[in-house]
Amino acid sequence: MKKRSLYIKKISSQAEKILWITLFWTIISTLQFFSSYSTLIQLDLDISGLSPTAFLYGSLITGLTAGLIGGSSIVFFWSKWLRTKSYAWSLLSILCSYSLVYFVVALTTTMYFKATQLNIAFNHPDTWEAVWNSNSVLTVVQNYLFWLLIVIISLIGLLVNDKYGPGVFKSFILGKYFQPKREERIFMFLDIRGSTTIAEQLGEGKYFNFLKDVIRDVTPKILDSKGEIYQYVGDEIVISWKQNTGIENANCLQCFFDIKKTLLERAGYYRERYKGLTPEFKAGLHYGFVMVGEIGIVKREIAYSGDVLNTAARIQSKCNEMGVDILVSKFLLNKMGELPKQFASKAMGEIKLRGKQHALALYTV
Incomplete structure (x- = not known):
């Protein structure tokens, strides 16, 4: 019974960290949407073919998906690597695993955008074709570096919390x-x-x-x-x-x-x-x-x-x-x-x- 109680406390503490990271990343993703959308408005570009609601939902999905996957990675793996391994090895491992998580999340989000725009099924062949044809290398790199910075800030926050102790x-x-x-x-x-x-x-x-x-x-x-x-x-x-x-x-x-x-x-x-x-x-x-x-x-x-x-x-x-x-x-x-x-x-x-x-x-x- 005691072991079960301690296990529940540990899981609750880890779940709380993941939820805070997910909330933080969802807010960042939503702010990123409003920033991009307001830039399009200020430049007086034609956005009649775009659905702001769909993009907003997509941003929320990005934050939630990235937060749950990335937050779990930070809590269960990345922060432990930084505590127990050399920083060089840890940072290389984090970079590789982050890249994998990023492209999984980016692919999922882009597929949602395209399926919504074309009003077709998520797994329809035309969705895959639209995703492939729409990916701008510059946009992908910009987003990749932007979310890498967010990950680093989240890790620093956890490390500083470890430094001073919980609370x-x-x-x-x-x-x-x-x-x-x-x-x-x-x-x-x-x-x-x-x-x-x-x-x-x-x-x-x-x-x-x-x-x-x-x-x-x-x-x-x-x-x-x-x-x-x-x-x-x-x-x-x-x-x-x-x-x-x-x-x-x-x-x-x-x-x-x-x-x-x-x-x-x-x-x-x-x-x-x-x-x-x-x-x-x-x-x-x-x-x-x-x-x-x-x-x-x-x-x-x-x-x-x-x-x-x-x-x-x-x-x-x-x-x-x-x-x-x-x-x-x-x-x-x-x-x-x-x-x-x-x-x-x-x-x-x-x-x-x-x-x-x-x-x-x-x-x-």
């Missing part, structure tokens, strides 16, 4: 954090166990690839839990949730165990590539108020400030001492209320925090 880029655009705000947030500090020893055994280059593989494998689980990747600090990942998002279905806890399961399933891969070594994480979670806002001039980002981050890092550092993989503050557990059945908390004692009068009770799950 964060939208906050940037809307200026949500231009002025600092106080928010309730959950933070998890994830750290690879024995990272210093692993780095010494693998060497700098091999260890860097090890980290890349680990981050590649755990990122989907972070996104599935609706977490936001705040920072990569060496071999540490700092993840944040808004209060309601992190508490919902115990997302902040489920994230850790989904990551743990993924790394266990991938253990064979790591042992084969990295001298029998496998990654394991330890985690510390805490909850509280932070100040959040945009910071920086050249390299602007959304930053968090507050005791919550320092405390979460301190909690994570106690995992080795207490012999557990995950530690959660009692404050966070109280905020979460009754946990789902798959989680059972166990008291692990208290830690004294510098500058604080009262010790903080810790639990493992």
Whole structure:
């Protein structure tokens, strides 16, 4: 049931991206029609033989078809290539597949135009002949380059969204954090166990690839839990949730165990590539108020400030001492209320925090 729920969330997220791309491309295609039509009117050309309605419908079909096909290609293939392959290889692959998609869409749209103009069936031989005789090389090249630019803009939008994390880029655009705000947030500090020893055994280059593989494998689980990747600090990942998002279905806890399961399933891969070594994480979670806002001039980002981050890092550092993989503050557990059945908390004692009068009770799950 849980797997099905996560699968539905993933598909819904991908479908939402495709629908936004389709809407964007349909608007562009419609604007392209109005621009071309107004140019014909301004030049006082004879357009009595043309049907504006048919061309408008054709533009809508172009946007919808291109958006659904191209949007699916961007979401399921092209954006993944850019994330996991070299840019040269990715761009060449995108260019080839885009060309194929473009000519399929262009052929379909032109056939619709000609069939409507001639008032004949879509697959009639005269339709094919009219399509063949009407294609202007210059027009085809212009449209090809125009839609290539639209594809590139769409890809850049997705890459920038990936750069800042889901939801964060939208906050940037809307200026949500231009002025600092106080928010309730959950933070998890994830750290690879024995990272210093692993780095010494693998060497700098091999260890860097090890980290890349680990981050590649755990990122989907972070996104599935609706977490936001705040920072990569060496071999540490700092993840944040808004209060309601992190508490919902115990997302902040489920994230850790989904990551743990993924790394266990991938253990064979790591042992084969990295001298029998496998990654394991330890985690510390805490909850509280932070100040959040945009910071920086050249390299602007959304930053968090507050005791919550320092405390979460301190909690994570106690995992080795207490012999557990995950530690959660009692404050966070109280905020979460009754946990789902798959989680059972166990008291692990208290830690004294510098500058604080009262010790903080810790639990493992």
